[in-house]
Amino acid sequence: MPPFASSEHEFLGDVELTKLGDKDYQFTLPNGVKLKFGTIIALAGDYYGVPKQPICTGTDEQQLRSFFLDAFNTFYHGDKKEMEDLIDMIHKERQLANEAIKDKKSEVTALDGCAFKETVDSLKDTKGKYLELAKRNLDHFGADALLAYKTGHKIALEEAANGNLELAYIYEAFACHFLTDSFAAGHMRTPRRALYDVIGEDVGSYLSLLQHNEDGDEGLTVTNELGQTWTAYGDGHLFEDCSAENRIKINEAMKTAVAEVYAAFNSKKVPENIDALGIFKHMPQVVEEMSSSPLFIFQDGKIFSRKKVGDKQCHEHQELTKLNVGEFLIRYEAETVEDSPLFKQAQAGFKKLDAETKAIFRSHGNPTLFKRKKAVVATEPEQTHDSEHESGLESAPAQQQRPSQRCCGGCALI
Numbered sequence: 329m330p331p332f333a334s335s336e337h338e339f340l341g342d343v344e345l346t347k348l349g350d351k352d353y354q355f356t357l358p359n360g361v362k363l364k365f366g367t368i369i370a371l372a373g374d375y376y377g378v379p380k381q382p383i384c385t386g387t388d389e390q391q392l393r394s395f396f397l398d399a400f401n402t403f404y405h406g407d408k409k410e411m412e413d414l415i416d417m418i419h420k421e422r423q424l425a426n427e428a429i430k431d432k433k434s435e436v437t438a439l440d441g442c443a444f445k446e447t448v449d450s451l452k453d454t455k456g457k458y459l460e461l462a463k464r465n466l467d468h469f470g471a472d473a474l475l476a477y478k479t480g481h482k483i484a485l486e487e488a489a490n491g492n493l494e495l496a497y498i499y500e501a502f503a504c505h506f507l508t509d510s511f512a513a514g515h516m517r518t519p520r521r522a523l524y525d526v527i528g529e530d531v532g533s534y535l536s537l538l539q540h541n542e543d544g545d546e547g548l549t550v551t552n553e554l555g556q557t558w559t560a561y562g563d564g565h566l567f568e569d570c571s572a573e574n575r576i577k578i579n580e581a582m583k584t585a586v587a588e589v590y591a592a593f594n595s596k597k598v599p600e601n602i603d604a605l606g607i608f609k610h611m612p613q614v615v616e617e618m619s620s621s622p623l624f625i626f627q628d629g630k631i632f633s634r635k636k637v638g639d640k641q642c643h644e645h646q647e648l649t650k651l652n653v654g655e656f657l658i659r660y661e662a663e664t665v666e667d668s669p670l671f672k673q674a675q676a677g678f679k680k681l682d683a684e685t686k687a688i689f690r691s692h693g694n695p696t697l698f699k700r701k702k703a704v705v706a707t708e709p710e711q712t713h714d715s716e717h718e719s720g721l722e723s724a725p726a727q728q729q730r731p732s733q734r735c736c737g738g739c740a741l742i
């Protein structure tokens with residue numbers, strides 16, 4: 329799920345690059361592609377990476393670095409044509425978002441209607457990789473995003489200290505994907521990795537998407553170590569007026585990050601204590617008492633879901649496990665108003681549930697809800713055994729949905 333849509337990531341990378349010149353400076357990759365700092369941010373993580381090896385899963389500093397470099401190299405040595413097609417797609421997306429804002433329409437709606445499917449269909453190889461990356465996009469959320477960023481930032485500082493400023497900025501741009509994700513509300517407190525570990529890859533990813541979208545649309549009150557407090561919204565809202573303050577905060581953070589890389593180049597030194605660097609003082613932390621109640625919480629190795637699923641002010645939570653997740657989803661649907669943007673996604677998500685969860689749904693004793701759910705999944709072939717249509721459902725909706733407009737992973741999760 330990008331935290332931000334690709335075009336949003338690109339926009340956020342519009343910062344002055346000391347010594348290299350203005351924000352339109354184009355880096356040249358070994359494959360000959362020329363691209364801006366912001367475009368690298370948009371491509372990193374969402375389109376380039378090692379699907380089965382999220383950076384944050386490195387168990388020590390050495391492994392974290394090697395995972396970051398593996399991910400980076402899929403981009404740095406990427407195929408020229410594929411990369412150019414992706415860049416075209418990002419620019420089309422940006423145009424749609426701009427037009428929507430000009431017409432006072434919702435950016436999310438505009439991006440939902442974008443030509444992503446056609447473009448992605450033309451990227452036969454990338455399509456699979458993109459969806460694979462999205463399924464395990466742990467690097468784009470919370471503490472894991474910070475870890476992925478910190479790993480890349482340190483590599484960028486070292487490269488700069490060695491005198492290779494241009495390559496250092498390319499590393500930094502790749503790392504900044506995860507930095508910018510950290511400013512998208514839907515990526516701040518969603519327990520992405522825990523949902524993945526405790527509930528499982530497909531359903532856990534879908535649940536992450538629900539919280540990602542809820543927090544992103546609702547907005548969260550955040551603060552940072554600089555003593556600033558503001559409201560952050562999620563991906564799909566960056567160009568809207570509600571995100572004006574968040575845009576400024578992200579820009580300030582990006583300027584600090586780039587300035588730190590330049591300082592390392594200038595001094596030929598990497599700061600001893602990376603954690604004490606100014607960039608980390610910009611990182612937003614959710615002020616829970618001033619925000620809505622989270623849909624999911626991870627505590628003591630367990631996942632808890634909001635008791636009154638549809639009530640964002642309900643602060644009671646109960647344990648969520650693989651066994652009661654089907655029941656949770658039924659309540660979620662029942663308590664979520666039908667015209668909510670989440671409702672359609674709930675419909676789409678059901679198609680992706682694994683057979684075990686579907687069986688729980690179907691054995692649930694509430695016939696009214698069951699009936700409604702059947703109507704929702706009308707696209708499924710009736711009377712077909714789960715195992716027979718499972719594979720068809722796995723691929724069809726995934727290809728038809730536009731995975732990236734809402735976030736780097738969240739959106740592509742299902």
Ligand SMILES: [Zn+2]
Nearest residue numbers: 330331468736
């Ligand atoms: Zn992302």
